[in-house]
Amino acid sequence: MQDAITSVINSADVQGQYLDGSAMEKLKAYFQTGEIRVRAANAISANAAAIVRDAVAKSLLYTDSTRPGGNMYTTRRYAACIRDMDYYLRYATYAMLAGDPSILDERVLNGLKETYSSLGVPAGTTVQAIQSMKEVTAGLVGDAAGKEMGVYLDYICSGLS
Ligand SMILES: CCC1=C(C)/C(=C/C2=NC(=C\c3[nH]c(/C=C4\NC(=O)[C@H](C)[C@H]4CC)c(C)c3CCC(=O)O)/C(CCC(=O)O)=C2C)NC1=O
Numbered sequence: 001m002q003d004a005i006t007s008v009i010n011s012a013d014v015q016g017q018y019l020d021g022s023a024m025e026k027l028k029a030y031f032q033t034g035e036i037r038v039r040a041a042n043a044i045s046a047n048a049a050a051i052v053r054d055a056v057a058k059s060l061l062y063t064d065s066t067r068p069g070g071n072m073y074t075t076r077r078y079a080a081c082i083r084d085m086d087y088y089l090r091y092a093t094y095a096m097l098a099g100d101p102s103i104l105d106e107r108v109l110n111g112l113k114e115t116y117s118s119l120g121v122p123a124g125t126t127v128q129a130i131q132s133m134k135e136v137t138a139g140l141v142g143d144a145a146g147k148e149m150g151v152y153l154d155y156i157c158s159g160l161s
Helices: 004-014 021-032 034-059 075-098 102-109 112-119 123-141 143-160
Strands: none
Touching (some): 004 021, 034 075, 075 143, 102 143, 112 143, 123 143
């Protein structure tokens, strides 16, 4: 896993150079938003279950997904879906704190598309649910942090598409 700091240092090190102007700007932006990130992570962790519940209510409840024949039908599959949403929220929060998406590649997206397709879990519907979660999260943490969370939730969506 990388973060915003190791990411700029690693690329400077590869060239055997000190950080250049643009690397310094990246670090500055990261430090300046540090408090926003920590505050958002706190709010999200205190409200994670409610965020997932609201996102599922907005995007999946009473749709074909939850009816007989849908991929969320039966409590076991419904619970697996909720659990997946919880994973997406938690890992996006880690990535937002780190200011870097590498943890998503390593822990979440690696093999996920293949798993979903072999189990018949609809990736497109999952992307819609993650988009709802993006809105619900932004409503809770405000615009600046919501936008930052959006970067990583969108990253998961691109990995599923
Ligand atoms: C931390 C990283 C991580 C991720 C991301 C993860 C995802 C993941 N979701 C799974 C299943 C599943 N995922 C879903 C999800 C959904 N179905 C829908 O219709 C909705 C659109 C959607 C919820 C948004 C469902 C229903 C299953 C069970 C499918 C089945 O067994 O038939 C499975 C198969 C194994 C299992 O059932 O536990 C994995 C590995 N596991 C991990 O360890």
